[in-house]
Amino acid sequence: MNIRRLAARGFHAILRNNIAAAKILGVTFGKNCKFIGNPLELFGSEPWAIHIGDHVELTNGVQIITHDGALWVARSLDKTLEKADIIQKVTIGNNVFVGTNTTILGGVTIGDNVIIGAGSVVNKDIPSGFVAVGVPAKPIKTVEAYLADKRDSVLDTKGMSSRQKQQIWSKVF
Numbered sequence: 114m115n116i117r118r119l120a121a122r123g124f125h126a127i128l129r130n131n132i133a134a135a136k137i138l139g140v141t142f143g144k145n146c147k148f149i150g151n152p153l154e155l156f157g158s159e160p161w162a163i164h165i166g167d168h169v170e171l172t173n174g175v176q177i178i179t180h181d182g183a184l185w186v187a188r189s190l191d192k193t194l195e196k197a198d199i200i201q202k203v204t205i206g207n208n209v210f211v212g213t214n215t216t217i218l219g220g221v222t223i224g225d226n227v228i229i230g231a232g233s234v235v236n237k238d239i240p241s242g243f244v245a246v247g248v249p250a251k252p253i254k255t256v257e258a259y260l261a262d263k264r265d266s267v268l269d270t271k272g273m274s275s276r277q278k279q280q281i282w283s284k285v286f
């Protein structure tokens with residue numbers, strides 16, 4: 114394990130400062146970002162190929178893959194490819210939410226103001242201002258439409274404890 118990965122592991126384990134650990138690995142982050150999980154797993158083996166804008170949330174189980182491991186097979190079939198690698202960058206814009214257990218593959222650019230649904234596999238660019246879901250992830254609606262639809266369903270409980278939320282939300286369902 115190289116010195117950067119060792120330092121990142123220390124930051125993650127001891128300080129629980131995920132963003133600092135990811136930055137040590139080489140991930141480029143903007144301001145006010147948040148992610149759940151171990152940066153060593155989430156950002157894979159080429160964290161320096163990942164560029165993330167401002168106000169981006171990556172939830173639990175998200176993985177960003179920046180290399181084509183499938184060359185494993187080609188390397189065995191053709192000895193001239195023994196040292197072959199394909200590494201592709203991943204760019205995520207500003208104000209993006211990535212749902213649970215989503216995989217983002219190399220070469221992808223996700224625009225600004227984007228929502229990626231839980232369990233998606235993002236293998237193509239997602240344009241700004243869209244909600245995209247599925248395997249492979251495809252835009253299904255604009256974020257504007259999503260907001261218009263959700264506006265009447267929200268309650269102002271963000272930041273409250275789980276117990277406080279229970280008292281309020283249990284009146285709803």
Ligand SMILES: CC(C)(COP(=O)(O)OP(=O)(O)OC[C@H]1O[C@@H](n2cnc3c(N)ncnc32)[C@H](O)[C@@H]1OP(=O)(O)O)[C@@H](O)C(=O)NCCC(=O)NCCS
Binds near residue numbers: 245
């Ligand atoms: C993407 C998301 C925001 C969309 O919410 P929504 O606007 O209420 O979506 P809708 O219920 O209107 O669904 C629209 C269509 O997309 C489909 N869809 C919604 N989310 C999907 C998903 N994650 N994967 C695949 N299809 C999905 C629905 O089945 C529906 O399809 P249909 O029109 O064929 O019936 C939401 O489904 C989601 O995945 N949220 C992320 C949850 C999460 O990861 N939370 C982490 C907490 S830390």
